[in-house]
Amino acid sequence: MSATEIVPPRAQSRQRRVIGLIRALMKRPRSAFGMVVIVLMVGAAVFAPLIMPHDPFEQSFDGLSMVGAPLPPGGDFILGTDLLGRDLASRLIFGTRTSLIIGVLANGIAILLGAGVGITAGYFGGWIAAVLMRFTDLMMAFPALLLAIVLAAIFQPSLLIVALVIAMVNWVQMARVIYTETRSLAERDFIQVQRALGAGHLRILLRHLLPHLLSSIVVFGTLGISTTVLLEATLSFLGVGVQPPTPSWGNIIFENQTYFSTAPWLVFFPGLAIVLLALAFNLVGDALRDILDPTLKGRH
Amino acid sequence: MSQPVLTVRDLSVQVATPSGAQTVLDRLGFDLHAGETLCLAGESGSGKSMTALAIMGLLPKPMCRIAGGSIKLGETELVGLADAQYRRIRTERIAMIFQEPMTSLNPLMTVRQQLVEALLQHDACSHAEAPRRALQLLRDVQLTEPERRLKQYPHELSGGMRQRVMIAIALACDPEVLIADEPTTALDVTVQAEILDLIRKLQRDHGTAVLMITHDMGVVAEMADRVVILRHGQEMESAPVRDLFAAPQSDYARELLAAVPRLGTAPPRREKPAAEPVLEVEGLTVRFPIRGGVLNRVQAQVHAVENVSFQIGAGETLALVGESGCGKSTIGKALLGLAPWTGSVKVASQQTQGLGPAAMKPVRRVIQMVFQDPGASLDARMTVGEQVAEPLQIHSLASGSELSDRVAHLFRRVGLSPDMMARFPHEFSGGQRQRINIARALSLSPRLIVADESVSALDVSVQAQVLDLLQEIQDEDGLAFLFISHDMAVVEQVADRVMVMRLGQVVEEGRRDAVLRDPRHAYTRRLLSAVPQPDPTRPRPDRIETEALGSPVYPVGQRPELLRLTEVAKGHFAAE
Numbered sequence: 001m002s003a004t005e006i007v008p009p010r011a012q013s014r015q016r017r018v019i020g021l022i023r024a025l026m027k028r029p030r031s032a033f034g035m036v037v038i039v040l041m042v043g044a045a046v047f048a049p050l051i052m053p054h055d056p057f058e059q060s061f062d063g064l065s066m067v068g069a070p071l072p073p074g075g076d077f078i079l080g081t082d083l084l085g086r087d088l089a090s091r092l093i094f095g096t097r098t099s100l101i102i103g104v105l106a107n108g109i110a111i112l113l114g115a116g117v118g119i120t121a122g123y124f125g126g127w128i129a130a131v132l133m134r135f136t137d138l139m140m141a142f143p144a145l146l147l148a149i150v151l152a153a154i155f156q157p158s159l160l161i162v163a164l165v166i167a168m169v170n171w172v173q174m175a176r177v178i179y180t181e182t183r184s185l186a187e188r189d190f191i192q193v194q195r196a197l198g199a200g201h202l203r204i205l206l207r208h209l210l211p212h213l214l215s216s217i218v219v220f221g222t223l224g225i226s227t228t229v230l231l232e233a234t235l236s237f238l239g240v241g242v243q244p245p246t247p248s249w250g251n252i253i254f255e256n257q258t259y260f261s262t263a264p265w266l267v268f269f270p271g272l273a274i275v276l277l278a279l280a281f282n283l284v285g286d287a288l289r290d291i292l293d294p295t296l297k298g299r300h
Numbered sequence: 301m302s303q304p305v306l307t308v309r310d311l312s313v314q315v316a317t318p319s320g321a322q323t324v325l326d327r328l329g330f331d332l333h334a335g336e337t338l339c340l341a342g343e344s345g346s347g348k349s350m351t352a353l354a355i356m357g358l359l360p361k362p363m364c365r366i367a368g369g370s371i372k373l374g375e376t377e378l379v380g381l382a383d384a385q386y387r388r389i390r391t392e393r394i395a396m397i398f399q400e401p402m403t404s405l406n407p408l409m410t411v412r413q414q415l416v417e418a419l420l421q422h423d424a425c426s427h428a429e430a431p432r433r434a435l436q437l438l439r440d441v442q443l444t445e446p447e448r449r450l451k452q453y454p455h456e457l458s459g460g461m462r463q464r465v466m467i468a469i470a471l472a473c474d475p476e477v478l479i480a481d482e483p484t485t486a487l488d489v490t491v492q493a494e495i496l497d498l499i500r501k502l503q504r505d506h507g508t509a510v511l512m513i514t515h516d517m518g519v520v521a522e523m524a525d526r527v528v529i530l531r532h533g534q535e536m537e538s539a540p541v542r543d544l545f546a547a548p549q550s551d552y553a554r555e556l557l558a559a560v561p562r563l564g565t566a567p568p569r570r571e572k573p574a575a576e577p578v579l580e581v582e583g584l585t586v587r588f589p590i591r592g593g594v595l596n597r598v599q600a601q602v603h604a605v606e607n608v609s610f611q612i613g614a615g616e617t618l619a620l621v622g623e624s625g626c627g628k629s630t631i632g633k634a635l636l637g638l639a640p641w642t643g644s645v646k647v648a649s650q651q652t653q654g655l656g657p658a659a660m661k662p663v664r665r666v667i668q669m670v671f672q673d674p675g676a677s678l679d680a681r682m683t684v685g686e687q688v689a690e691p692l693q694i695h696s697l698a699s700g701s702e703l704s705d706r707v708a709h710l711f712r713r714v715g716l717s718p719d720m721m722a723r724f725p726h727e728f729s730g731g732q733r734q735r736i737n738i739a740r741a742l743s744l745s746p747r748l749i750v751a752d753e754s755v756s757a758l759d760v761s762v763q764a765q766v767l768d769l770l771q772e773i774q775d776e777d778g779l780a781f782l783f784i785s786h787d788m789a790v791v792e793q794v795a796d797r798v799m800v801m802r803l804g805q806v807v808e809e810g811r812r813d814a815v816l817r818d819p820r821h822a823y824t825r826r827l828l829s830a831v832p833q834p835d836p837t838r839p840r841p842d843r844i845e846t847e848a849l850g851s852p853v854y855p856v857g858q859r860p861e862l863l864r865l866t867e868v869a870k871g872h873f874a875a876e
Contacts, residue, residue: 188676189671189672189673189676189677190676190677190678190679190680192633192638192671192677193669193671193677193737193740194690195636195637195638196636196637196638196664196668196669197664197668197690197691197694197740197744198657198660198661198664198691198694198695199690199694200657200694203694207682208679208682211679211681211682212679212680212681292681293681294680294681294724294726295680295724295726
C-alpha cells in the first residue's frame with residue numbers, strides 16, 4: 001500500500017487529491033494505456049488543423065484511382081482516401097472533434113440526468129419516485145431513434161443539439177439502474193444511522209449514497225460512450241445528425257458501408273477509432289472504480 | 301468402543317489470500333461415532349465451518365484447498381474423491397443443514413418438489429412411492445399439518461418450519477452423518493429449543509451421528525456428548541462435554557466459558573434513586589400498511605407496535621425483549637423518527653409528536669442509536685474518523701482542530717487509539733467497529749442510547765468487552781439505555797428493568813429480578829425456559845407446549861384486543 005494509492009480525505013487539498021488520483025491511474029498499466037489514448041485523442045481534436053496531412057474537405061484529384069475508385073492505405077494518403085477522394089486520415093483526425101464532443105458531452109449529460117433522476121427517485125421514494133420512474137418508463141417505451149429524429153427535426157441540427165438529443169435518449173437506462181441500486185442502499189443501516197443522526201438529505205445523497213453508486217455510474221457511463229458515438233453515426237446517416245461535409249467517425253462509416261467489400265479500410269479505421277475511445281474510457285473507468293473503493297486498497 | 305463412522309486426521313485447509321496461502325485449519329483430528337453428537341465450538345474465524353465444508357467436499361474452489369490429512373467415512377477416504385462419487389455420498393451418507401433455512405431452500409419449488417427431488421436423485425425410493433415418503437418425512441420432523449405444507453412454498457413457512465423442512469431433506473436418505481452448521485442461530489429461542497429437541501429425537505430414533513457446529517456454548521451444553529474447541533483453525537481442547545464445563549483444561553476454553561453470559565448468575569444491579577425521566581412514551585403505536593388489489597389501496601395493516609407506554613429515567617437501562625417480529629426494534633426506530641408512529645413520545649420532557657426534521661434535530665442530540673450489525677452501520681467509503689466527526693458537523697458543534705480533538709477524545713473513550721482515525725471500516729474487527737459506532741453515538745453527548753441488538757452479532761468474548769464498555773459509560777456519564785435484545789442472559793447482565801413484548805404489545809414489565817426470576821406471564825416463562833444453559837448437568841426443563849404465535853396483521857378497521865397490565869407485585873406488571 002502506498003500513500004498515493006488511495007487519497008486520504010480532507011487531509012489533502014482538492015488539487016492534491018486530483019494529482020494523487022491521476023498518479024494512481026498512471027501506475028496501473030491498463031488505466032495508463034487508457035489515459036494515454038484519451039490524451040492523444042483530445043490532443044488530436046484540439047490540434048487537428050496542425051497535424052492533419054491534408055484538408056479533410058478537399059476532394060483531391062489524385063485521391064482517386066484511374067477508374068475513380070478510392071485509394072487503399074499507403075503512399076501519400078496513409079490511411080487511403082474515400083469515395084470522393086478525400087484523405088481518410090485527415091477526416092478521421094478532424095472527426096475526432098465531433099465524436100469526442102458528442103461522446104463526452106452527450107454521455108456526460110445522460111449520466112448526470114440519469115443518475116440524478118435515479119438517485120432522487122430511489123432515495124425519496126413515494127410519489128416522487130412514482131412520477132420520475134413512470135416518466136422514465138415512458139421514455140423507454142418510446143423508440144429511441146424516432147424520438148431522436150423528431151427532436152432533431154424540431155431543432156436545427158447542430159453539434160450541441162445532436163448531443164442533447166442523444167443524451168435525451170440515453171439517460172433512461174442509467175436512471176433505471178441507479179434507481180434500483182439506490183433503493184436497496186437507502187434501506188441499509190449506515191444510511192439509517194445518518195437519518196437517526198439528523199443528517200440532511202443533501203448530505204446523505206452526496207456524501208453517503210453517491211460514493212457507493214460510483215462504480216455503477218462509471219461502468220454504465222463508459223459503456224455509454226460507444227453507444228453514443230454510434231447513435232450519432234445513425235443520426236448523421238439519417239441526415240439529422242452532424243451535417244456533411246463535417247466528418248465524424250460515425251458518418252464516415254455510414255457513408256462508406258456499402259463499399260465495405262471493395263474498400264474495407266473506409267470502415268475499419270473509423271471503427272477502430274470508436275473501439276479505442278470506448279476501450280480507453282472503459283479501462284480508466286474500471287480503474288477509477290477500484291481506486292475509489294477503500295476496501296480494495298492495496299490489492300492491485 | 302465401536303468403529304467410528306467418521307474419522308478426521310491431521311486435516312489442514314488453506315485459503316488463498318493476496319498475501320499468499322493462509323492456513324485456516326491446522327491438523328485437526330477427531331472421531332465421530334454412531335449415535336453420538338460432537339460439537340465443534342469456537343468464535344468466528346475459528347475454522348469450524350471450514351471443517352464442515354471440507355467434509356462435504358464443498359470448499360469454495362479455487363480459493364480453498366485441503367492441504368493435507370484424511371477424512372474417512374467408514375472405509376471410504378473422502379479427500380481427493382472424484383466429484384461424481386462425492387455426489388453420491390452427499391445426502392446418501394452425509395447430509396448437512398445450514399444456518400439460514402430460507403436461502404438454503406429453493407424459493408420457486410414447493411416443499412413436495414424439493415423433498416421428492418432429494419429422494420429420487422439418490423434412488424431412495426421409486427417414483428410412485430416418493431410422495432408418500434415425502435409426507436412421512438414431514439411427519440418425522442413433526443411439522444404441523446404436513447399435507448398442507450407439502451403444497452406450500454418456502455416463503456409461506458416460518459423460519460422454524462423451514463428448518464424442519466431442511467432437516468427432512470437432509471434425512472431423506474437416512475444418512476450416517478448429519479452435519480448441522482449453526483442450525484438454530486437464525487431462529488428465535490423458543491423455536492431453537494424445538495429444533496434442538498427434534499434433532500435429539502431423530503438422532504435417538506435413527507442412530508445418526510451428528511456433527512454440530514455452533515458458537516453458542518448454551519447449545520453445546522444442551523446437545524453435545526463431546527466437544528472440540530477451535531480457535532484460529534487449531535484445536536484448543538477436546539473433551540467430553542461434562543468434563544469441559546466442569547474443568548476446562550486449556551486457558552482459551554476457560555476464557556471462553558467465563559465470557560458466556562449465564563442466565564441467573566448476574567450480580568444484583570445497584571439500586572438507583574428514582575431519577576427524572578429522560579424518555580416518556582404514552583400509547584406508542586406503529587402500523588405499516590399492506591397495499592394490494594387493483595387500486596393499490598390499503599387492505600390490511602401490520603400492527604407492529606400497539607399502545608405501548610413506558611418511561612426511562614436518567615442513568616437507567618430498560619431492556620426490551622421478545623422474539624423476532626414482536627415490534628421491539630420498531631419501537632427503537634420510531635423513537636428516532638425512522639418509522640411513522642402515533643401516540644406521545646417525550647424526550648427530556650419535550651413532546652416530539654409531529655415535529656419536522658428541523659425541530660427533531662435538537663431531540664437527536666438527546667437520544668441516539670447503535671444498530672445491530674457493526675459493519676453495515678458504517679459507511680465503507682469513509683474513514684472512521686470522518687464518520688465519528690460527522691454528527692458534530694451535522695449539528696455544527698465543532699470544527700477545525702476542536703473537531704479533531706473531540707474525535708480523538710471519543711476514540712480514547714471507547715478504548716480505541718486515535719491513530720486509527722484515518723483507517724476505513726473494513727480494517728477493523730467486529731468488536732472494534734461496534735466501538736466506533738458507540739463513539740459516533742456518543743459524539744453528540746446524548747442522554748439516552750437506543751441499543752438495538754448491539755452486541756448480538758459479536759463473539760461472546762468481544763460481547764462481554766462491549767457490554768463492559770457500555771456499563772462504564774453509563775456509570776461515568778449517567779447515560780440511560782433502551783437495550784433491545786432477544787438474548788435473555790445478556791439482558792440479565794445489563795438491565796435495571798425489563799419489558800417483554802409479544803405481537804406488538806407489552807405482556808410483562810418490571811424490575812429485572814422480578815421479571816426474570818419470578819415471571820408471571822406464560823409467554824415470559826416460555827421464553828426463559830427455552831434459553832439454552834451453558835451447563836450440561838442441568839436437567840432439561842419440560843418444554844411448555846408450542847403455541848401458534850399468531851400474526852400482527854389485521855384487516856383495516858380491525859385491531860388486536862388490547863392487553864391490560866395489572867400490578868402483580870410492587871412495580872411488576874403482567875398481562876392476564
